[in-house]
Amino acid sequence: MDETLTDADIIDCGKLSTKQWPGSVTATSTTPEIISEAVRRLNEFYVAVTDDAKTRCIDGRYDPHVDEAHLGPQVPGGAPGAALAWRLGVDEGSIASATFLADAERMIDEFERHGFAPGGHRDTNNAGAPDKVGCGAIDGIDVIVGAMMAHLDDHKRIVSLILGDDFNNRVYREMLGGASLVNFESDRYFAGREKILDILEQRFPGSVATLEGDHAEALVVVNMVPQTTLASNRFAQTFNGVQAFGYDVWRSLEMAKSLLPRNDQERLRQNFVMARVMTTVATLMALTDGSQRLILRMPKQVAEAQPEPNSLQTEEGTVRL
Numbered sequence: 001m002d003e004t005l006t007d008a009d010i011i012d013c014g015k016l017s018t019k020q021w022p023g024s025v026t027a028t029s030t031t032p033e034i035i036s037e038a039v040r041r042l043n044e045f046y047v048a049v050t051d052d053a054k055t056r057c058i059d060g061r062y063d064p065h066v067d068e069a070h071l072g073p074q075v076p077g078g079a080p081g082a083a084l085a086w087r088l089g090v091d092e093g094s095i096a097s098a099t100f101l102a103d104a105e106r107m108i109d110e111f112e113r114h115g116f117a118p119g120g121h122r123d124t125n126n127a128g129a130p131d132k133v134g135c136g137a138i139d140g141i142d143v144i145v146g147a148m149m150a151h152l153d154d155h156k157r158i159v160s161l162i163l164g165d166d167f168n169n170r171v172y173r174e175m176l177g178g179a180s181l182v183n184f185e186s187d188r189y190f191a192g193r194e195k196i197l198d199i200l201e202q203r204f205p206g207s208v209a210t211l212e213g214d215h216a217e218a219l220v221v222v223n224m225v226p227q228t229t230l231a232s233n234r235f236a237q238t239f240n241g242v243q244a245f246g247y248d249v250w251r252s253l254e255m256a257k258s259l260l261p262r263n264d265q266e267r268l269r270q271n272f273v274m275a276r277v278m279t280t281v282a283t284l285m286a287l288t289d290g291s292q293r294l295i296l297r298m299p300k301q302v303a304e305a306q307p308e309p310n311s312l313q314t315e316e317g318t319v320r321l
């Protein structure tokens with residue numbers, strides 16, 4: 001087996017929060033022993049993505065039709081979920097005339113043009129509901145900005161943990177400003193968002209999955225190892241139904257490069273990635289109570305270069321002794 005799949009660093013960052021977030025998905029019904037075992041064995045459940053497999057949501061529930069030998073990457077809300085990040089980070093048009101539905105359709109166009117297979121999902125619990133699709137990242141998208149504002153300390157801490165050295169406070173504040181504007185227009189901007197799944201289904205038959213059962217995510221895994229993704233069905237089956245949210249953040253970085261390819265678009269790429277990570281964390285705040293364990297899955301650290309023997313590091317550089 002390819003070593004990069006099984007040999008990644010698993011970094012346990014503890015519980016998402018000690019506060020009570022507004023969402024209902026809780027990890028408190030799972031035992032700490034099962035969670036620890038799941039964390040320890042996490043790499044066993046990461047596989048190489050298949051290029052033409054449809055994009056999946058971060059949702060950890062059971063997908064009865066997915067072929068786990070051919071998985072697409074996981075991002076919140078699937079393809080339409082990137083629309084809000086584009087609106088916050090890249091689009092310079094006025095929010096007053098924008099709608100989520102139009103933004104999401106345009107994002108699906110971008111996916112198609114750049115060869116990313118679009119995808120999204122519904123669930124069995126909301127089958128037949130008139131204005132819900134069953135994807136928390138789409139159904140709850142009008143409240144995620146409010147959730148983020150209500151728990152700003154947690155939000156900033158987790159976003160900077162995920163981005164590491166790439167976290168930029170100025171960009172963070174700019175995106176927050178954009179999010180407040182969207183929040184102000186929330187009712188109008190997000191109206192009719194559930195129709196995006198019909199549009200996705202019509203344009204790409206078979207691209208919309210229907211997930212089964214209830215949420216039982218005890219982990220949030222932010223995966224930074226390119227071209228890998230979580231086999232969610234096998235994970236949940238192994239751990240007695242305990243699920244994991246999987247966010248393949250490497251895909252957001254890859255998308256930023258494809259959608260904004262010019263050398264002079266670095267600022268926009270940074271904005272897009274910041275906004276995508278910010279909306280992901282906000283989605284988790286709206287979906288969960290904050291009790292899940294946050295795990296970073298990172299490429300194995302190569303040992304830092306040691307100073308040469310018989311040399312001294314000074315501000316001027318290496319001085320040979």
Ligand SMILES: [Zn+2]
Pocket residue numbers: 057058059076077078121134135136137138
């Ligand atoms: Zn979803």
